[in-house]
Amino acid sequence: MKSLSLSYLDHAAATPVDARVLEAMLPYFSSVYGNPSSFHSVGIEAKRAVQEARKRIASLLNAQEENIIFTSGGTESDSLAVLGIPRTKVHLDALRAKLGEETIPHVITSSVEHHAVLEPLLFLKKRGEIELTVLDVDRQGMVAPQDVVKALKENTLLVSIMMANNEIGTIEPIADTGRAILSWRKERETPYPFFHTDACQAAGYLDLDVEKTHVDLLTLNASKMYGPKGIGLLYIRKGIRLAPLIIGGGQERNLRSGTENVPGIIGLAKAFELAQASREEESSRLTVLRDALAEELLTIPKSVLNGHTTKRLPNNVNVSFLDIEGEAAILYLDAEGIMASTGSACASSSLNPSHVILATGLSYEAAHGSIRFTLGRSTTKEDVQHVLQVMPGVVERLRHMSPVNLDMKYFEKQ
Amino acid sequence: MSDPIIKPTHEARKGDVVTPAKGKGWFYTDMVKEHFFSPKNFLEDEASYKQAYLGMVGSPACGDAMKVWLKIETIDGVERIKDFKWKTFGCASAIASTSMLSVMITEDGGMPVEDALKLRPQDIMERLGGLPARKVHCSVLGDKALRSAINDYFRKSGQHDRVEVEHGRLVDKVLKITDHDIEEAVLEGADTLEKLQEKIKVGTGDPSCIPDVEQLLRFYKEKHFGA
Numbered sequence: 001m002k003s004l005s006l007s008y009l010d011h012a013a014a015t016p017v018d019a020r021v022l023e024a025m026l027p028y029f030s031s032v033y034g035n036p037s038s039f040h041s042v043g044i045e046a047k048r049a050v051q052e053a054r055k056r057i058a059s060l061l062n063a064q065e066e067n068i069i070f071t072s073g074g075t076e077s078d079s080l081a082v083l084g085i086p087r088t089k090v091h092l093d094a095l096r097a098k099l100g101e102e103t104i105p106h107v108i109t110s111s112v113e114h115h116a117v118l119e120p121l122l123f124l125k126k127r128g129e130i131e132l133t134v135l136d137v138d139r140q141g142m143v144a145p146q147d148v149v150k151a152l153k154e155n156t157l158l159v160s161i162m163m164a165n166n167e168i169g170t171i172e173p174i175a176d177t178g179r180a181i182l183s184w185r186k187e188r189e190t191p192y193p194f195f196h197t198d199a200c201q202a203a204g205y206l207d208l209d210v211e212k213t214h215v216d217l218l219t220l221n222a223s224k225m226y227g228p229k230g231i232g233l234l235y236i237r238k239g240i241r242l243a244p245l246i247i248g249g250g251q252e253r254n255l256r257s258g259t260e261n262v263p264g265i266i267g268l269a270k271a272f273e274l275a276q277a278s279r280e281e282e283s284s285r286l287t288v289l290r291d292a293l294a295e296e297l298l299t300i301p302k303s304v305l306n307g308h309t310t311k312r313l314p315n316n317v318n319v320s321f322l323d324i325e326g327e328a329a330i331l332y333l334d335a336e337g338i339m340a341s342t343g344s345a346c347a348s349s350s351l352n353p354s355h356v357i358l359a360t361g362l363s364y365e366a367a368h369g370s371i372r373f374t375l376g377r378s379t380t381k382e383d384v385q386h387v388l389q390v391m392p393g394v395v396e397r398l399r400h401m402s403p404v405n406l407d408m409k410y411f412e413k414q
Numbered sequence: 415m416s417d418p419i420i421k422p423t424h425e426a427r428k429g430d431v432v433t434p435a436k437g438k439g440w441f442y443t444d445m446v447k448e449h450f451f452s453p454k455n456f457l458e459d460e461a462s463y464k465q466a467y468l469g470m471v472g473s474p475a476c477g478d479a480m481k482v483w484l485k486i487e488t489i490d491g492v493e494r495i496k497d498f499k500w501k502t503f504g505c506a507s508a509i510a511s512t513s514m515l516s517v518m519i520t521e522d523g524g525m526p527v528e529d530a531l532k533l534r535p536q537d538i539m540e541r542l543g544g545l546p547a548r549k550v551h552c553s554v555l556g557d558k559a560l561r562s563a564i565n566d567y568f569r570k571s572g573q574h575d576r577v578e579v580e581h582g583r584l585v586d587k588v589l590k591i592t593d594h595d596i597e598e599a600v601l602e603g604a605d606t607l608e609k610l611q612e613k614i615k616v617g618t619g620d621p622s623c624i625p626d627v628e629q630l631l632r633f634y635k636e637k638h639f640g641a
Contacts, residue, residue: 044556165562246580325477327505328450335451344505345477353477364632401456403481404474 005339006391007383011224011315011376012166013341018226018268018377024270025228030262036260037249046095046262060276061218062209063235069252070265073232076222076245078116078149078160080256081217082107083123083194084242085158086130088319091192091241095155105157108193110143111168111359117160117198118355126186131155138306141170141360145177152184158195162242163199163206163213167343167356167372168307169316178214190352194240200224200232204275205283205314216240222264222271226377231264234402286314286375293317293373293384300392304411306357306370315375318343320357320366322406326397332394338387343370358413364378366411441526443543450506455516457483457499466499467482467570469563471555473636478504480512482559486527486567494524500559507549511538515556516630527564531578533557585626588619593630600634 028049034042036050051065058065071077085091085104096103107130109121118134125132133151138142143161152159159181164171174197181195197219199208203225210218217240221232234253238240248257293306294317306318321329326342333340343354345368351368362370373387442450457463463483472479485497498516502509504510515538519525535554539545544552561578567577582592604610607628611617617624 323474323503325504325508328509331450331506364477368474368477401453401501402479402503403470404479404503407475410474 001010001337003388005382006339007386008339008378009373009375009383009387010076010341011014011379012337012372012374014223014229015226015376016254016378018271018274019275020281021227021270022269025263025267028305032101032262033059036262037251046260050260050262050265053265056269057233057272060208060272061235062211064238066253067236067238069234069235069236070260070268071232071256071257072230072261073117073223074114074198074219076223077219077232077234078114078198079120080242081161081219081236082109082117082158083120083245084255085194085196085217085240086124087243088241089243091157093125095157096191099155103155104129104131106133106153106155106193108133108148108156110135110136110137110157110161112137112141112165112168112356113160113162114166114198121160129268130157137170137359140311141165141168141306141356141362142311143172144306145173145180147178149180149184152181157326158196159193160196160198163197163202163208163311163355165307166201167240167354168318168360169201169313169374170308171202171311171313173311174215182214194237201313203272207279208276210235210237222268225271225275228264228267231261231268233268275307282377283314286379289375289379289381289384290314290317292381293375293387294319296388297391300395302406302408303395304362304366306360306362315370315379317375318357318370318372320362320370320411321395322366322369322408322410323402323404324369324395326368328398329369329394333371333387333390333395336386336390336394337388340387341372341374343372344368361413363410363413365406442545443508444542445543446507446545447497449510449513449542453509455499455520456511457501466497467563469559469561469566469568470557471562472504473633474503475632475636478508478555480504480508480555480559481564482512482516482556484563484567486562486564487524489523493527495519495527495530496524498551498560500556507542507545508555510542511535511545511554512556512559514541515560517541519560524556527567530560530608531564533560574582583617585630586616586620586623589615591616596627596630597634597637600631601638605635605639606629622635 032045036043036047054065071080073105081250095105107121109117111134124130135147135151136145148159161172161177163174168291178195186267194216195308197215198219200219200221201224203220216237218235223229244255246257251257251260296317298305302322304320306320330340330342343357345353353364357367357370421592466483467487468639469482478560480500483499484495486493487496500512500516501514518541535557538554538556565577582594585591585593591614599610599613604613610631616627
């Protein structure tokens with residue numbers, strides 16, 4: 001095998017910790033190691049650092065510092081939001097006072113959400129704790145704001161729609177949906193429903209100002225924006241009550257007990273600042289590379305772009321190739337030093353192909369052949385060239401080995 | 415300091431696939447990798463195999479599909495498989511297991527048909543040095559494709575009494591419905607789960623089999639009415 005030049009193109013899965021982030025974190029492991037709840041000086045120093053980080057994060061979100069709850073990451077923040085809101089007594093009481101004792105809350109979400117949102121909601125539905133509407137998306141993976149409005153009911157307590165999709169990169173019209181929910185609430189003079197968004201994939205590329213996006217709850221994590229794994233946050237608009245998942249010493253305003261992950265919090269703040277500071281410049285740089293990569297890949301016969309052509313994350317290219325299977329392609333790419341991912345069933349532990357790609361109306365055959373490249377800060381023209389040199393050969397080789405030769409009509413669901 | 419994510423060592427990356435959906439990793443054995451990266455005996459010139467005995471299994475909708483072509487000769491009264499060519503759509507373990515099967519069949523002067531009929535997925539796995547557990551059911555289909563091709567040989571050589579029909583697999587344990595029953599119903603026009611249930615009530619007593627039934631429904635629809 002030839003000597004490897006490596007192209008890491010799986011930034012939607014994980015990003016390396018930025019050296020500046022790591023540097024900011026280091027003192028909080030062994031020097032400022034105190035517990036922020038302690039009254040002695042090393043504890044107070046840790047507490048101040050956490051306060052300072054919280055303040056900087058709040059200002060980037062255009063929020064107040066008391067509205068930021070630190071968690072262990074995106075999944076916990078999503079669970080805290082979508083399990084916590086429907087399980088809060090004051091909300092249930094309010095709905096029942098208005099609509100009758102038998103009322104259970106209604107939640108709206110979409111078919112392309114991350115498992116971290118869908119699974120806890122399906123769990124609540126199974127237990128009879130909520131009524132659930134899962135909205136369809138269009139061919140590009142968009143959730144139409146008017147579809148959200150149409151699904152709203154008197155007992156709708158929560159709407160959860162992601163800001164940008166992790167698999168196909170589609171950017172959802174969150175501000176429009178938020179505005180529509182606001183006016184629905186105003187007309188009916190009700191505080192419900194609350195609007196939650198998972199913004200984990202968006203932090204490096206989009207404006208997360210909660211006043212501009214009109215969201216009430218927002219999930220963010222550090223590991224997708226060159227920060228450490230194991231730290232995330234949930235923004236909760238002032239005055240919104242929700243039930244905690246973890247109960248104990250009462251940290252994070254009683255909403256998330258457990259000693260604060262001080263180095264993680266410092267790392268999250270630093271990573272978020274850096275990501276937002278370079279947001280516009282990095283977005284335009286990657287958009288050029290993204291479009292060059294997508295355009296060339298689509299010259300390979302029997303290929304189709306998954307997701308939206310323009311309303312998509314600047315770092316996401318997701319293409320399906322008919323007659324080949326994604327896991328095999330990923331391994332051939334890996335052998336050439338290219339790290340990507342696939343929505344094929346063979347590469348998932350459930351052995352089901354990507355629910356996101358199927359939700360956009362693509363067939364099982366096409367979902368099995370999907371390859372996702374997600375670019376990042378280290379990505380250059382050379383990486384794009386590297387993929388373009390290797391990918392046509394990989395597709396050709398696998399097609400040569402494949403007994404399948406499907407018609408283009410197999411891209412669409414039958 | 416070198417960055418382990420941007421510049422991981424070759425050693426650290428070897429053969430491990432980290433999946434996007436669940437983040438789980440697994441390792442393939444060196445033998446699997448050998449057969450995946452340098453597959454043996456896959457069909458290059460279809461024209462020379464027009465007369466070969468053909469076997470098929472799987473569908474692209476299910477994620478795995480394969481075809482095999484056999485040449486069988488009778489030498490000193492023993493029917494031996496002298497040639498085994500294949501094409502596979504599927505993941506690394508599907509490709510590697512078909513490749514390994516082709517080697518097992520054609521080594522030592524060709525495996526006798528009688529022995530080939532007794533091959534089980536476990537035999538292929540053993541020669542590959544093992545496969546990730548959850549990969550076995552979906553990807554080791556080579557033995558089935560092989561039996562399908564041997565049946566083709568029996569039919570074409572007039573030995574109809576030797577054709578072996580696969581035993582049905584019990585899908586709905588409550589109503590004792592097998593995959594063959596589902597195939598029959600699809601052939602009779604049941605093209606949705608609802609219609610299938612109207613016909614044979616599958617899954618009404620045991621809803622846990624519904625995902626399996628839906629998969630079979632897609633598979634048989636494609637087999638009989640699709641590409």
